[in-house]
Amino acid sequence: MLITIADVLVPADLEEVRGMLGSMRFEDGRATAGWSARLVKDNEQAREGAALTLLREKVSAAILGHEVFALAARPKALTPLTFARYGAGREYGPHVDNPLMNGIRTDVSFTLFLADPETYDGGELVIESVSGEEEVKLPAGHLVAYDSTSLHRVAPVTRGERMVAVGWAQSYVRDSARRELLFDLETAKRNLFARSGKTPEFDLLAKSSANLFRMWAEV
Template sequence: MFLCIADILDRNDLEAVVGRLNATTFDDGSATAGWHARLVKRNLQARRDEPSLEELRARLAARILGNPVFQLAARPKALTPLLLSRYEPGMSYGTHVDDALMGGLRTDLAFTLFLSDPDSYAGGELVIEAPGGEESFKLAAGSLLLYPATTLHRVEPVTAGHRLAAVGWVRSHIRDASRRELLFDLDTARRALFECHGKTAEFDLLSKCSANLLRMWAED
């Protein structure tokens, strides 16, 4: 399941984050790629060990984890530290699959939080390979794309402007993607029913199903 989540960051948050990143020193991004992905990764990344960025990463992680749609779709147990990336003209990230383990954390889901206005740069689409063909994403600034870390994907070359993004990975309480999607659909329907009719017998029955499936499948 690919899920676009709007407004992870509001305008004030976005301006503060972009302003901070525009004043940040970026290094060669290939240093954080696996041995095979390093061959096709051509971007820049903010230094992981820069103390002044710790608060920024924590703020972004809090906004992501605090989003109710993200919570329902990802069922997050933990996030990896966020990577803050910058693509300038001529930069891209060729086709690759993410490492299954990062820092000892299993990566079930990946996400990209878009930080640049899509009209401010050309190219730079995130392209994900799916059974039905490729899907291309270039979201509004402050929006997030959540997708399975198991996919082959790439970032198309940026041809003008620059592309800023925060990237991270999720270890989910629900390892199986089809079960995560089933729980997401069930909980979405349950909440919609509550909004329309309140706490009914039907709502209670769906709540029982949702809770017991979560008990059956969750890894705590």
């Protein structure tokens, strides 16, 4: 399941995040890559420290507090966020994310875009699937979430600077198809309620959605 989510960061929060990143030091991103991904990773990441810890807390809270992300990912835990930048000529070649990070199983990968798309060229997140490649480049403050099992890459930046926050979620529902089914049921349930109120049909949908989540949840 691939989903884009608007306005995870509102403009005021986005400016605060950019300001905090502007005062941080960055280092070679290859230090956190696996042995094979290190061969194709060419970016910089915000350096560990107290300022990064505060920034992670702020942005993680915004992500976890967004209703659509919560329904799509069913997050049990998040890894510490990584704040990465790509200057002109930099990219991240094809790779798959590590299955475990910081003791957390990676079920859902996500990228939160922090730079306005008109300020840089290239830098699309390219996600591979059986139907081909899908390129994603979103407005600042918007997020894309997708299955961590996917091969993906970041296209070369040819002008300006790409700035993103990336992270991974362990889901209460390990299977992607089940997460998508729960998301669709929840969407249908809410649309029905908005149109007709609390009807017997709504109650059946609510019952089925809750019981499927109960059946599939890993706690």
